Amino acid sequence: MTTERLTDRKRAAIVRAAVAEFRASGFEATSMDKVAATAEVSKRTLYNHFASKEALFAQILMQLWDRSVALLDLAYRPDRPLHEQLSALLLQKVAMVSGEDFIDLARVAITATIHSPERAQDMLQRLAEKENALLTWVRAAQKDGRLQAADPLQVVQQMESLVKGSAFWPQVTMGQPRLGTQAQKQLAADTAQLILSRYAAQASAN
Incomplete structure (x- = not known):
């Protein structure tokens, strides 16, 4: 259960970081590297949650x-x-x-x-x-x-x-x-x- 909660927290951190980066830089200028750095997670962790920048942005729209x-x-x-x-x-x-x-x-x-x-x-x-x-x-x-x-x-x-x-x-x-x-x-x-x-x-x- 602790692992699940940690996974959920990391996913939430990724989404928050992506929202900030997309708003600040736009879609084209935002990179997965940048999102991972802002979220303070590894690129591997980021790609475990979202296969692409498109999938990440689509998830943000769906959450809204x-x-x-x-x-x-x-x-x-x-x-x-x-x-x-x-x-x-x-x-x-x-x-x-x-x-x-x-x-x-x-x-x-x-x-x-x-x-x-x-x-x-x-x-x-x-x-x-x-x-x-x-x-x-x-x-x-x-x-x-x-x-x-x-x-x-x-x-x-x-x-x-x-x-x-x-x-x-x-x-x-x-x-x-x-x-x-x-x-x-x-x-x-x-x-x-x-x-x-x-x-x-x-x-x-x-």
Whole structure:
């Protein structure tokens, strides 16, 4: 058990070191040697945990995603107002894409995309395999008859475009400041209201 805990601690140290190096130097300039030195582990230990720099970066993205989807109870509730539920879900989404780590690593991922579209496509595919909480919620609300029978993927894409258009892309591409707590809540509430004004079934918006 002691060995297992030591292994877990070393893996965590590697991930922390990789996050710092990727944020500071970008994907291309970060080497496995550099990550091993920052994590204070041998290269052999590093490669025992991660076969490549690509695998290490993909793991970081997955951990960011896992942390974000664990923040709230995301299940659809037939006994709760739609706006209340959707605002809470969207607030989680806004908080995720507004996070400092997420924004910094997104910049790294975009750079990786430019230099190697194939590598970035693999990373994005792994993320896409994660169940989208918004998509699950929309499908459940449609099944319950409280949302119109529109294409659920289109509904989610519209929500994500509204969220990222204010809380993600301006920060990633133009260096605008991250949204504060109140601005995040307002964006989530406004997006929920806009989506429900279009897709809520008659008398189901509340």
